[in-house]
Amino acid sequence: MNFAAPRFSLRFVPVWRRNFLVWKKLALPSILGNLADPMLYMLGLGYGLGRLLPDVAGVPYLTFLAAGTVCYSTMNSATFETLYSGFSRMHVQKTWEAILNTPLNLDDLLMGEWVWAASKSLLSGVAILLVIWLLQLQENWLLTLWIVPVAFLIGLAFSGLGLVMTALSPSYDFFMYYFTLAITPMVLLCGVFYPTSQLPLLLQDISSVLPLTHAIDIVRPLVLGHIPPAWAWHALVLLAYGAGGFWLALALTRRRLLK
Amino acid sequence: MAVLSARGLCKRYGATEVVRGLDLELAPGLCLGLLGPNGAGKTTTLRILLGLVEPDAGSVEVLGLPVPRAAREARIRIGVVPQMDNLDPDFSVRENLLTYGRYFGLGAAALATRIPALLDFAGLTTKADARVPTLSGGMKRRLTLARALINDPDLLFLDEPTTGLDPQARHVIWQGLRRLLAQGKTILLTTHFMEEAERLCDRVAVLDHGKKIAEGAPRELIAGLIEPTVVEIHGDAAETWAGTHGRNACERLEQAGETWFCYTREGAALVDSLAATPGLRFLQRPSNLEDVFLKLTGRELRD
Incomplete structure (x- = not known):
């Protein structure tokens, strides 16, 4: 496989603009679809289950859950975009093939897809942030503004990983494996719904290497009003997942398309 | 350049x-x-x-x-x-x-x-x-x-x-x-x-x-690689005709299904003799690039 380092150029921008133009046409259903699911979880569980619970990590359960939901929603959006929409463009509509006949090379194309999916997922994270502001769940409004760039970083991490799956996938059905074996376990093990300290030690160890844990370790303190401990480390891990995923996806897609 | x-x-x-x-x-x-x-x-x-x-x-x-x-x-x-x-x-x-x-x-x-x-x-x-x-x-x-x-x-x-x-x-x-x-x-x-x-x-x-x-x-390519005229022959008597006269009347004879392709420089003479044979249908035409292509790459299917 060709693991040559990605060559960066600004030619990725037209790919981003192409996807943005499509998104604009379908913006309303897309926003609703992205927002409705995580928001229902958050409000349903936050109010319903929250009533039965004492404070979790020192705050009402809804507040605790809201911070996790920002990350979960961002992850979901980045994953769906790179898996299903990305696969459509690569395999079904052959949009990527059309683009590769222009001056863009595969590095530009995947860079455009990567940054686009992160941008779209940023919107999903920010939508939950708006709900947090609306319900006044945050401790320090100014501090929560940091969630905006962090959501983009979370988007990059999960878009990078998603592009790897897309590069490997023979069909849409393949993505079920990724959801069952990676996304769903992360949703349940990484501290969206409860502190990871509740888990048995082995599961805590597993959880500590998963990207969603690192995302939540940054976002939750920001919602609760303090600077996240070791934030630079968590950000670095997210960046490593994103960049590593992107690089691997590039090598895999070269093998798939440029043969 | x-x-x-x-x-x-x-x-x-x-x-x-x-x-x-x-x-x-x-x-x-x-x-x-x-x-x-x-x-x-x-x-x-x-x-x-x-x-x-x-x-x-x-x-x-x-x-x-x-x-x-x-x-x-x-x-x-x-x-x-x-x-x-x-x-x-x-x-x-x-x-x-x-x-x-x-x-x-x-x-x-x-x-x-x-x-x-x-x-x-x-x-x-x-x-x-x-x-x-x-x-x-x-x-x-x-x-x-x-x-x-x-x-x-x-x-x-x-x-x-x-x-x-x-x-x-x-x-x-x-x-x-x-x-x-x-x-x-x-x-x-x-x-x-x-x-x-x-x-x-x-x-x-x-x-x-x-x-x-x-x-x-x-x-x-047409002039250099192939005879100038083709007569496509089919009909009930085509196979018999090809068996008895084909080799002599044509410079090259090819079969595709029920049709015989007779490549020749002397189209007129061939057509006269075909017209005199009952049970034959035929079409005379100038050779084209497709004939060259089939000559060069053969008639069997490529899948």
Whole structure:
């Protein structure tokens, strides 16, 4: 496989603009679809289950859950975009093939897809942030503004990983494996719904290497009003997942398309 | 100076050699047709020339640029019509051209003048705001051709541009391509339609199993490689006739299903004798590129 380092150029921008133009046409259903699911979880569980619970990590359960939901929603959006929409463009509509006949090379194309999916997922994270502001769940409004760039970083991490799956996938059905074996376990093990300290030690160890844990370790303190401990480390891990995923996806897609 | 020149191209996938020592040369303003049965290596060759596939051996220069090293710079001046339509289904006709133009780094001002001209060229002005799924097959192909022209390319690669089109739509595409040749564009075309190659191409190269087995102007190939006249013979008595007279009456006799193809220099004499035989139906016609192609690549199916 060709693991040559990605060559960066600004030619990725037209790919981003192409996807943005499509998104604009379908913006309303897309926003609703992205927002409705995580928001229902958050409000349903936050109010319903929250009533039965004492404070979790020192705050009402809804507040605790809201911070996790920002990350979960961002992850979901980045994953769906790179898996299903990305696969459509690569395999079904052959949009990527059309683009590769222009001056863009595969590095530009995947860079455009990567940054686009992160941008779209940023919107999903920010939508939950708006709900947090609306319900006044945050401790320090100014501090929560940091969630905006962090959501983009979370988007990059999960878009990078998603592009790897897309590069490997023979069909849409393949993505079920990724959801069952990676996304769903992360949703349940990484501290969206409860502190990871509740888990048995082995599961805590597993959880500590998963990207969603690192995302939540940054976002939750920001919602609760303090600077996240070791934030630079968590950000670095997210960046490593994103960049590593992107690089691997590039090598895999070269093998798939440029043969 | 050649617009395109390839020397000794080889490409292997596992044990299969798809392209085997191919040389190609294309002078400016001409149309070169790549003919060959399925699996002859045509599309792989185009991908190598575009810098999308690295050949195992050989060198490519396109528009004076080494490919794949300077493939990006070369592709800035190339237009491509792919075999399968890959227009953006979410977009209108105009948005397809706009988006594609951006890939070439064209700004809003340049696109504002080019898009109307291309819509006019493709006869799609009234369809500018129609979404792609609502277009007919012919319109989609015309849009794909217009899209390939968005960067005003010097060189066009057309991979089976009229496959799947009805005769009317095909003739419209041919007219468009002739206009482009008249403007001085250089065209590399792959096709299964010999008629297409004969009409459009100054030269054709016949590929089979990754090798070039003939090259020349269509008329030269017909004159040089094959007898000038063919008589196609069928009917109840065809088989008997072929068995008794075929070998003597024809310089070359080929069978495809129930039809016998009798290649000869003496069409008139043959036709007289056929007319006198009951139970035969026949058609005399000048040999064409398809006859050359079938002679060179054989009549058995390639899947």
